[in-house]
Amino acid sequence: MPRQLKFYEAIQEATDQKMAIDPSIYLMGLGVPDPKGIFGTLSGLSEKYGPDRVMDMPTSENAMTGVAIGSALLGMRPIMTHQRVDFFLLALDQLINNAAKWHYMFGSQMKVPLVIRLIIGRGWGQGPQHSQSLHSFFAHIPGLKVVMPSTPQDAKGLLISAIEDDNPVVYLEHRWLHNTFGDVTEDLTPTPIGKAKIVRAGSDITIVAVSHMVIEAIRAAQWLEKDGISVEIIDLRTIAPLDKETILTSVKKTGRIIIADPDWKTVGMSAEVLAIVVEEALFSLKSPPVRIAYPDRHTPTSWVLSNHFYPTAKDIAIAALTMLGKPTKANSLLEELIKQQAQTPLDVPDKEFTGPF
Amino acid sequence: MVTQESLSLELYREMLRIRLIEESIAARYHEQKMRCPVHLSIGQEAVAVGVCKAALQTDYLISNHRAHAHYLAKGGSLKQMMAEIYGKSTGCCLGRGGSMHLVDRSVGMYGSTPIVGGSLPVGVGLAFATKLKKESDITLIFFGEGSTEEGVFGESLNFAALKNLPVLFICENNLYSVYSPLNVRQPTERDRAAIATAHGIQAETGNGNDVEEVYNITSKAITSIRNGNGPVFLEFDTYRHREHCGPNFDNDIGYRTEEEFFLWEKKCPIKNQELKINADLDTIRSSILTEIEEAFTFAEESPYPTFDIEKEGAYA
Numbered sequence: 001m002p003r004q005l006k007f008y009e010a011i012q013e014a015t016d017q018k019m020a021i022d023p024s025i026y027l028m029g030l031g032v033p034d035p036k037g038i039f040g041t042l043s044g045l046s047e048k049y050g051p052d053r054v055m056d057m058p059t060s061e062n063a064m065t066g067v068a069i070g071s072a073l074l075g076m077r078p079i080m081t082h083q084r085v086d087f088f089l090l091a092l093d094q095l096i097n098n099a100a101k102w103h104y105m106f107g108s109q110m111k112v113p114l115v116i117r118l119i120i121g122r123g124w125g126q127g128p129q130h131s132q133s134l135h136s137f138f139a140h141i142p143g144l145k146v147v148m149p150s151t152p153q154d155a156k157g158l159l160i161s162a163i164e165d166d167n168p169v170v171y172l173e174h175r176w177l178h179n180t181f182g183d184v185t186e187d188l189t190p191t192p193i194g195k196a197k198i199v200r201a202g203s204d205i206t207i208v209a210v211s212h213m214v215i216e217a218i219r220a221a222q223w224l225e226k227d228g229i230s231v232e233i234i235d236l237r238t239i240a241p242l243d244k245e246t247i248l249t250s251v252k253k254t255g256r257i258i259i260a261d262p263d264w265k266t267v268g269m270s271a272e273v274l275a276i277v278v279e280e281a282l283f284s285l286k287s288p289p290v291r292i293a294y295p296d297r298h299t300p301t302s303w304v305l306s307n308h309f310y311p312t313a314k315d316i317a318i319a320a321l322t323m324l325g326k327p328t329k330a331n332s333l334l335e336e337l338i339k340q341q342a343q344t345p346l347d348v349p350d351k352e353f354t355g356p357f
Numbered sequence: 358m359v360t361q362e363s364l365s366l367e368l369y370r371e372m373l374r375i376r377l378i379e380e381s382i383a384a385r386y387h388e389q390k391m392r393c394p395v396h397l398s399i400g401q402e403a404v405a406v407g408v409c410k411a412a413l414q415t416d417y418l419i420s421n422h423r424a425h426a427h428y429l430a431k432g433g434s435l436k437q438m439m440a441e442i443y444g445k446s447t448g449c450c451l452g453r454g455g456s457m458h459l460v461d462r463s464v465g466m467y468g469s470t471p472i473v474g475g476s477l478p479v480g481v482g483l484a485f486a487t488k489l490k491k492e493s494d495i496t497l498i499f500f501g502e503g504s505t506e507e508g509v510f511g512e513s514l515n516f517a518a519l520k521n522l523p524v525l526f527i528c529e530n531n532l533y534s535v536y537s538p539l540n541v542r543q544p545t546e547r548d549r550a551a552i553a554t555a556h557g558i559q560a561e562t563g564n565g566n567d568v569e570e571v572y573n574i575t576s577k578a579i580t581s582i583r584n585g586n587g588p589v590f591l592e593f594d595t596y597r598h599r600e601h602c603g604p605n606f607d608n609d610i611g612y613r614t615e616e617e618f619f620l621w622e623k624k625c626p627i628k629n630q631e632l633k634i635n636a637d638l639d640t641i642r643s644s645i646l647t648e649i650e651e652a653f654t655f656a657e658e659s660p661y662p663t664f665d666i667e668k669e670g671a672y673a
Binding site for chain 1 (some may be wrong): 480486
């Protein structure tokens with residue numbers, strides 16, 4: 001039976017339930033057993049499973065990833081957690097040269113079942129080195145799987161699948177999603193890796209989104225509905241391997257596509273989705289596709305700057321209205337957006353939030 | 358009971374075997390059939406042989422780009438290594454790895470990689486798993502002195518010490534990182550063993566061209582590790598006779614002197630060990646050459662892998 005859980009509680013529950021049945025799973029990361037339990041995502045597990053399975057680690061992201069890989073070669077199933085994606089960049093050698101390739105380059109004899117949980121920061125002035133997303137970067141590497149849940153149910157389901165997978169899986173969780181609510185099944189229901197989800201069916205336009213941008217897309221669709229525009233939203237859920245079929249089927253139906261990606265535009269996931277659509281469904285398109293992504297600039301610190309940096313539901317709606325030939329409505333929404341950007345800090349996920357995080 | 362005499366002979370034979378295998382690779386490399394980089398261990402055989410002789414076959418081993426000697430000394434299949442270098446489907450990595458990626462899990466050889474320092478923490482991770490699983494095997498990690506300049510070296514020492522892991526770090530100091538001599542990379546007074554000691558790890562250094570010394574130092578280290586005293590760091594001085602990568606000598610290109618080369622050639626571990634044994638060397642040699650010939654034939658006659666994009670999957 002589903003009940004309402006917060007996103008962070010869903011992560012905790014998946015981890016707890018899997019650890020209870022699989023003794024080869026262990027958790028490792030800076031602050032993993034800390035009193036705050038990594039934003040609540042691991043609360044209580046240190047007490048329940050003890051220091052041999054829930055462990056802190058030296059501030060050595062690179063070597064510790066290698067240690068996790070080595071242990072995985074002998075049948076362990078480590079889950080590493082980093083409180084920001086940005087810290088994990090120190091471990092790219094181990095991730096790309098070893099974790100991603102060990103199975104292939106040693107003739108398929110060994111496997112690296114490794115989950116790497118990375119938290120994407122944003123807002124409250126976290127700035128250039130605490131707010132990167134980088135999922136496109138990880139997805140570029142053969143051998144890695146990259147998942148990005150947007151709902152509590154998928155936070156649980158994708159973590160279950162990631163733990164059960166025999167490959168290294170990069171699990172990216174957006175900090176702004178941790179406190180969101182949703183139905184979550186009590187049992188271990190996996191969300192399949194590599195399968196997108198149609199969040200909302202529609203006929204006029206397809207919005208492909210991922211992670212936090214799914215929330216923005218849903219808001220945009222609710223406004224657009226009032227203008228008689230029927231939006232189909234696809235939550236990719238997995239970036240690698242990408243579910244091409246779901247994207248192409250939808251675009252062939254609607255003939256229009258907007259890709260909303262919480263990442264930089266250039267050589268990003270949004271470009272990849274667009275390339276697939278152009279290669280395989282070009283003649284289904286009724287109008288040029290649009291990408292809503294971050295400008296190719298560093299993620300800002302001051303809320304005044306970040307108000308202009310991050311695209312919102314309004315940006316998505318404006319793009320949709322323009323695409324569907326409703327410039328008057330688009331213009332009035334743009335005016336609202338400009339006003340909002342000038343007046344209110346948009347650097348927190350909701351008003352109850354008072355920082356820091 | 359192994360007598361000193363039989364041990365000396367075994368150490369000699371194993372070094373000679375590796376030497377002859379690699380000389381055969383060098384001799385045939387020009388045929389353009391071994392189409393991958395080869396980093397020959399010629400000159401450095403004593404470290405691999407002395408260390409592996411002191412360990413058990415069930416112990417784990419992780420190595421670097423110059424891995425032939427480690428793989429062979431640990432007992433890895435010669436035929437599968439040769440087939441791998443020939444890019445054949447019968448190779449130890451099914452033709453997906455090449456000379457720099459050698460594996461034979463049946464003898465504890467868990468892989469070698471050419472990213473300097475990159476395999477160190479993986480080896481520490483193997484040891485960590487054995488500790489978590491309460492198994493008794495130890496892990497041998499071979500690396501060059503260049504690896505000690507990588508940050509991951511210190512990180513690996515730290516974690517091995519922190520968790521008191523059953524790891525033997527074996528640093529082969531051959532004085533060069535490709536063409537870069539040690540003195541442009543590390544201060545001349547640098548004591549790498551002291552770096553290990555500062556991390557709380559026992560350390561010792563020795564003559565890497567004296568196989569019996571390597572064996573004796575390693576035996577003592579392994580006994581300490583098996584007794585639960587935690588990791589040990591060993592550094593052995595040695596010298597590669599040939600170029601960094603490839604079959605040739607390269608004393609003429611200017612990064613090291615002929616004098617230095619001849620000095621080390623006089624310290625050749627195999628020549629020196631030959632003085633300590635009393636055996637029919639021709640018989641030893643010819644039995645090794647027969648085995649080598651069989652391995653080359655196996656490699657040459659084996660089929661190439663076929664490229665099928667579906668089977669050539671990126672995922673496990």
